[in-house]
Amino acid sequence: MKKIAIVTSGGDAPGMNAAIRALTRLATWSGVEVIGFQRGWEGLLHNNCMKLDSRAVSGILHLGGTILRTSRCEEFKRRAGLEKAAETLAKNDVDGLVVIGGDGSARGANALSRYTDTLMIALPASIDNDVYGTEETIGFDTAVNTALVEINKIRDTAVSHERTFIVEVMGRKRGFLALEVGLTAGAEIILVPEVKYDREKIYETLRKNAAKGKRSSIIVVAEGIGETRKLAEDIERNVNTEVRVSILGYVQRGGSPTARSRLLANLFAEKAIDLLLDGIGNRLVGIQRGEITSISLEEACENQKPLNIDMLSLAERLAT
Amino acid sequence: MKKIAIVTSGGDAPGMNAAIRALTRLATWSGVEVIGFQRGWEGLLHNNCMKLDSRAVSGILHLGGTILRTSRCEEFKRRAGLEKAAETLAKNDVDGLVVIGGDGSARGANALSRYTDTLMIALPASIDNDVYGTEETIGFDTAVNTALVEINKIRDTAVSHERTFIVEVMGRKRGFLALEVGLTAGAEIILVPEVKYDREKIYETLRKNAAKGKRSSIIVVAEGIGETRKLAEDIERNVNTEVRVSILGYVQRGGSPTARSRLLANLFAEKAIDLLLDGIGNRLVGIQRGEITSISLEEACENQKPLNIDMLSLAERLAT
């Protein structure tokens, strides 16, 4: 292991810079050279890279986003793209490539591994937390806390105007973010794509709350539900309450990473470098039952991470 | 002056509670009794009120929203509604009524003043800052800072993905919030309803920035512009950049008031009580040229507050 490369790919997540810093410093400490490809897979296609050393990653630990930039890259999904990327790795004598990103990045790393001898390691970083093989991704804790702070502000208006607010959070097709946000924000109702919901039951809950004197409610909805505004109209038509919609949007992606997102970045990076120094590749690093682990990229890509449905029922009992 | 009443009306703004606290404590200090009408003008129509004293307003200084609740009330806009409200004031022996709210609340106070002998004082509180007679409203500084923090987060993603972001802020039909947010956030472009804008000039600016190596831009748009999404599409079609839209929405209304919003609340409240103790009513309290002042409700309602257009040109020079 003489030289490793780092690339950040897909949507940015808070803590990506912490991971870049940790990977660079731990590799350098072990006498391994480090380069970074810029703008995601696109940088591999066009050999767009920069040298990284301890000074280059100074002062980035607390920054959101990624200093390596990122992008979504269609060309990389085709065979020609993968071959071109493999060539870049060979040209630069890269022994190990660490890909920091979400579900799609792991898939990309897995696909690329068939065209190159460079060892691939995927570090899960995503605000969606939808990566199989890890209970938590880098950036997830930050996004949950950001959403919490926003909902606290929205509750001021909800209570003052005695309104129902539907707050849509990110999460792509999954409900990890919505579930954790809803549970910790004390949302009266939580809707996730993994569980079918019944409009009548929602109306019922809101009516019961009103009867108990609870004159404002927060409904946290995962974007994957895909009909936030329609739902708002339906509720307004069926329940005697004003409904407002707030789509949190891109603010959930940014911001300084929380301690936990930074900690995961550090621990995942340590594991990644350890694996590479041991000559092990094609793994996705993760945390499982409180321990830093790794599984094969193959396994990570073939499975779908289950949502903890029990937490939904806990949330329901807590919102009474 | 034996008894005053407080009402919060229209959209909630951070610092309304600080004003309620200050009014209550300063009145009590001077031996004046205080009651609060609940849910805005509606509370006056239905004689929905509560006693307020020093203990009742304890621990609310830092809370967003309004403990008196608020609403928008159609009935109050008609003669019958105003007469009913005047009756409630008479029934409760209210000598002075302090209305905390925005532009519409001042109009309401002015209209009501024709039907009652109760002295009316309007305390401008609004995140829109669109009240004539005061350079700044209670809550405006908080909303500006909230938007700043959000834009900081959005910039992480904008830079990492090298995208253009259009951030829509509140302000109803006016551009006060957008201008101050845009200037202090370092937005590359600011669009306000008061100034006609030229799409071609926007494209030009973005192309020039790209040529200079500035690969991400923030455009702050007032909601009053009314075509944020259309603009995004047009830019994407005409400039070689990915565009994303973020509508900050209700988070701008909530949150703990900043020091400045609290300070204004305290100083406006002091002035209001001073006026009432002097037997003066039908005034809107404000800050002008750094001093706490008041103008007649009549004057406040007949004029439109001008936007400081010079600041737009300053912002343009600063964004180079």
Added chain:
Amino acid sequence: MKKIAIVTSGGDAPGMNAAIRALTRLATWSGVEVIGFQRGWEGLLHNNCMKLDSRAVSGILHLGGTILRTSRCEEFKRRAGLEKAAETLAKNDVDGLVVIGGDGSARGANALSRYTDTLMIALPASIDNDVYGTEETIGFDTAVNTALVEINKIRDTAVSHERTFIVEVMGRKRGFLALEVGLTAGAEIILVPEVKYDREKIYETLRKNAAKGKRSSIIVVAEGIGETRKLAEDIERNVNTEVRVSILGYVQRGGSPTARSRLLANLFAEKAIDLLLDGIGNRLVGIQRGEITSISLEEACENQKPLNIDMLSLAERLAT
């Protein structure tokens, strides 16, 4: 299980209110009555209690501190005090008592269990994280994040003035908080009571950093080290750098709990109620290897939680 009581004891921690809310609502859901003793053990001694139901714990999820108040109570440490507390429990027909607090609270619960048949459950809540039987206490994650935000601010001044800052964080006699804060803040040096430190090595590190062009450093010190100011003087005398001390102090105790502190509060509460409904007592609830577990109070009190020393060495390699 017909009636349970809740008490918060020792130093307050963010998330205590979330735990009170969750315990109350989950118990109520299962048809169990809930009361709360006020001001810690003192409330048990003087039968100072209040009824708790779903409405009583509404709107407290996001609040720091504890609505039940807390105190340190000397009398409770003596036999007479414990007997008196046991009597109060009997008098109120309390079947289960949940004690929310740190190390000392667990000890108190254990001692009290010898004098009463009421089932005891300890819920670990402490910013110090020094409770055996759980990897993390309620409030710890919040305190770490609070300290991070503070250090971010201090770094502005450290860099601008090219100074060395010693930041003292809480943690009583242990280094859990200092270690996690130091690691995630990117501190150049971390000092914890569990590891002997060598002044010469500190001077050496600072001199090396200066030689590399790093002109400002942050040293995170656990309060348990007990000689922060002396250390500052020694460094200033031995290394060519200005040193400033910042003792974060009580701000670390307060603030709205983070998502993680709230989540732990919810999950610990669920476990506590489950245990009590099963007729099991004298347990300390915790999280171990990512799972919610419980151990006997006896075991919790007899053992000392070890600090993960490997993380110190990781921090060192990351600070290069």
Added chain:
Amino acid sequence: MKKIAIVTSGGDAPGMNAAIRALTRLATWSGVEVIGFQRGWEGLLHNNCMKLDSRAVSGILHLGGTILRTSRCEEFKRRAGLEKAAETLAKNDVDGLVVIGGDGSARGANALSRYTDTLMIALPASIDNDVYGTEETIGFDTAVNTALVEINKIRDTAVSHERTFIVEVMGRKRGFLALEVGLTAGAEIILVPEVKYDREKIYETLRKNAAKGKRSSIIVVAEGIGETRKLAEDIERNVNTEVRVSILGYVQRGGSPTARSRLLANLFAEKAIDLLLDGIGNRLVGIQRGEITSISLEEACENQKPLNIDMLSLAERLAT
């Protein structure tokens, strides 16, 4: 006016970077070259400077501290130092020098003006707000808000433990920061160096509050009082309350500038460049009665800014 220089001096304040950015961009816009001297006056003594242009000040608007660094410089206070600084200005053909800093920086600029033809402009930036000639300094609003957030956290513990907290804020020998923080935080008592205080009156107030059922109090003390810990002991001895001390310290200096601190930085910078382009120097820029103004450096240095004592009495009435 072909070339201007910028220097930041004395203690750092949030918004200094915003001022550097605005000065650089506005000067560049007008075709004026810009350089920055590093590490305060020391940079002038040792001709330690860097070129500044629009790109060099990109991405710094929201950062605390100063990218030009700062220092306190003894040599500069002597005649030889001032002559050396004047030589550096001549050597670099600097037509105008903008000094960003507090009271001491204005004095330095005034002293230097006697040795050089370079036009001097002082931009007041200080968290202490103790500069004559401006109602508000860059950074003051940020420091007030930072202290507010801290006190909010401390209040959680104060209330939970029913304690009295003495919170010491910065401000050097003046009480501007303490007064504004105390007033907007709702402190029960505020102590500033400008007003003699009576220990007995403090005890009396605390006893009265206790009698009214207010079991926790916050006392905000300016560091200029100089006996915070002694006061704590005295109170504990004379009033039946536990007292804790929290010294906010350096966190008040750092952090991202608030909207208002950024706005002042922009407006002050605009005025400074306007003055220089008009060939006017030896002025201190400020805000007075809501307008951007300037006074002579001479006048600024000879006068002492008065504290608004009326606000203390307002705070007292509000804390009942």
